[in-house]
Each structure stands twice: as structure tokens, then as C-alpha cells.
Amino acid sequence: xxxxxxxxxxxxxxxxxxxxxxxxxxxxxxxxxxxxxxxxxxxxxxxxxxxxxxxxxxxxxxxxxxxxxxxxxxxxxxxxxxxxxxxxxxxxxxxxxxxxxxxxxxxxxxxxxxxxxxxxxxxxxxxxxxxxxxxxxxxxxxxxxxxxxxxxxxxxxxxxxxxxxxxxxxxxxxxxxxxxxxxxxxxxxxxxxxxxxxxxxxxxxxxxxxxxxxxxxx
Numbered sequence: 001x002x003x004x005x006x007x008x009x010x011x012x013x014x015x016x017x018x019x020x021x022x023x024x025x026x027x028x029x030x031x032x033x034x035x036x037x038x039x040x041x042x043x044x045x046x047x048x049x050x051x052x053x054x055x056x057x058x059x060x061x062x063x064x065x066x067x068x069x070x071x072x073x074x075x076x077x078x079x080x081x082x083x084x085x086x087x088x089x090x091x092x093x094x095x096x097x098x099x100x101x102x103x104x105x106x107x108x109x110x111x112x113x114x115x116x117x118x119x120x121x122x123x124x125x126x127x128x129x130x131x132x133x134x135x136x137x138x139x140x141x142x143x144x145x146x147x148x149x150x151x152x153x154x155x156x157x158x159x160x161x162x163x164x165x166x167x168x169x170x171x172x173x174x175x176x177x178x179x180x181x182x183x184x185x186x187x188x189x190x191x192x193x194x195x196x197x198x199x200x201x202x203x204x205x206x207x208x209x210x211x212x213x214x215x216x217x218x
Contacts, residue, residue, distance in 0.1 A: 001109045008053070008103040018045065018100035018130070019109055023146075025133040025217050026098070033129045041104060042114045042122045043129035046097040046207055050138035052197045054188070061138050063199070063208040067095060072207060081198055092134030092163075092195055096198050133216055144184060144192040148174065166194045 001019035008014035016033060020026050025046060034044060045106045048064035056062070068076070073085035096112040099122075107114050110158040113121045137143040173186050202208050 005101070005103050005107075005109065006105060009105055012102070012174050014103050016043065016100050017103050019100055020098060020132065022137045024098070024131060026100075027111060027133065027217060028100075029128060032127065036125050036127065036129060036188055040125035041102045041107060042099050042124040043101075044097055044124035045121050045132040046128035047091070047093075047095060047132045047134050048211075050133070050135045051199050051202065052092060052137050052138040052139070052143070052195050053199050054192070054196055057137060058182055059139075060114075061135065062211050062212070063203065064133065065091065065197070065202070065207070066209050067091075068207065070096040075205070079201065081201065091136075093134050099133050101132065111194070133211075134151050137191075137195050140191045140196070143195055144187045147187070166190065169194075 001017075004019075005017055008017060015043045016028070018026050028045075033043065046067065048066055050061045051063045051065055067087050068090060070085065073082065073087065073090065076082045076090065080163060083139070087095045094112065094176075098112055099108070099114045101107050101114045102120075102189070106117050114124075116122050137146060147167070169190055170187065173183065173190065176183075177184065
């Protein structure tokens with residue numbers, strides 16, 4: 001991403017640049033971006049995370065979790081849907097979103113932010129400009145596929161608190177060398193215990209954002 005940034009500095013047609021993962025979809029608001037002042041070199045895209053269900057009707061995701069306010073998170077804790085009233089507990093993936101930049105030689109991408117020459121985060125423009133759809137373990141099948149690939153690719157990755165026990169449990173299960181059918185059944189049991197969202201409750205509480213496939217860029 002940073003090599004691309006340097007190459008695009010001299011390209012007058014390259015106005016904004018983001019780097020996103022394979023399970024993310026960036027939705028830029030072109031009209032909003034056009035109104036960002038020239039001196040503002042960074043814009044933030046907050047995340048919407050796909051609700052995790054064991055299966056979606058027709059295999060199509062339609063609902064996403066938005067970052068919640070303090071009172072909403074307390075409600076979910078009292079209902080037993082989260083262990084702590086924090087968005088880091090509510091989301092399965094990151095809650096930071098991704099920052100994009102106007103290509104420049106004095107700024108660099110990190111995983112989520114843009115930094116300056118002193119390696120300090122550059123504050124993004126206060127207005128809206130984009131949002132990020134994150135398809136993090138959006139189904140039981142995707143959970144099994146993703147975690148199996150992660151843990152077979154090498155050492156246990158560095159993960160934040162909530163995900164670390166899941167990683168250890170999945171790795172231990174894979175190391176048992178169980179028959180395929182048994183292993184898949186066990187992985188789905190782990191999914192239900194650690195990752196599956198209470199879709200009906202979240203929807204009934206009005207906490208979800210509904211998006212049709214064409215609104216997701218599909």
C-alpha cells in the first residue's frame with residue numbers, strides 16, 4: 001500500500017487511496033470526498049460489521065452491526081449478549097475502521113491509521129467520506145474456513161483479548177487430528193459458543209443496519 005502511495009503521488013487523477021483486507025468492502029461517498037478541503041489529507045471510514053449467523057437465507061448478508069453508544073452497550077451486557085459494555089466485545093473484528101489519504105510522500109499507512117514522518121497518527125478530517133463493510137466470520141462456514149486458514153498458515157497470530165481464547169481452542173482442536181466430519185462439527189460448536197450473534201434480539205432492539213446486496217457493492 002505504501003509503495004502504491006509513493007507511485008501515485010505524481011498522478012493527478014489519484015485523489016484518495018485506502019488499503020483494505022479481502023473481507024472488507026470500502027464504500028466511498030464521492031460527493032462528500034469532493035467537499036473535503038485540500039488541506040485535509042486523511043479521511044476515516046468507520047466500520048459496519050456483518051452480523052454473524054450460522055447461515056443466511058440464500059447465503060446473502062443483509063444486516064450489519066454499527067458501533068454502539070454507552071447506554072446501548074450496557075443494555076446488551078444486562079441482557080447477557082456481551083461480557084463487557086464495550087464495542088470491542090460487541091464486534092468480532094476491529095472497531096477502528098480504516099483511514100484513507102491523499103497520496104503524499106510525507107504520510108504512511110499503518111494497518112488502520114495514517115502516520116506522519118514522526119510516526120504519529122494523522123487526525124482525519126472531521127466530516128464523513130466513506131464507510132467500511134467488514135465481513136468478519138459472517139457465517140459458521142466462513143468462521144471454520146477463516147480460522148482453519150489462519151492457524152494452518154504458521155504460528156498463532158497476535159490477537160486482542162476476546163479472540164485469543166478462540167484461537168487457542170481452534171488450534172488445539174485442529175491439532176487433535178480428528179476425522180474431518182468430527183472436526184467440522186466441533187468447529188461449528190466453537191462458533192456457536194464464541195462468535196454467533198443473537199440476530200433476532202439485535203434486530204428487534206433496532207441496533208442493526210439493513211443493507212440490500214446492491215447497497216453493499218455486490
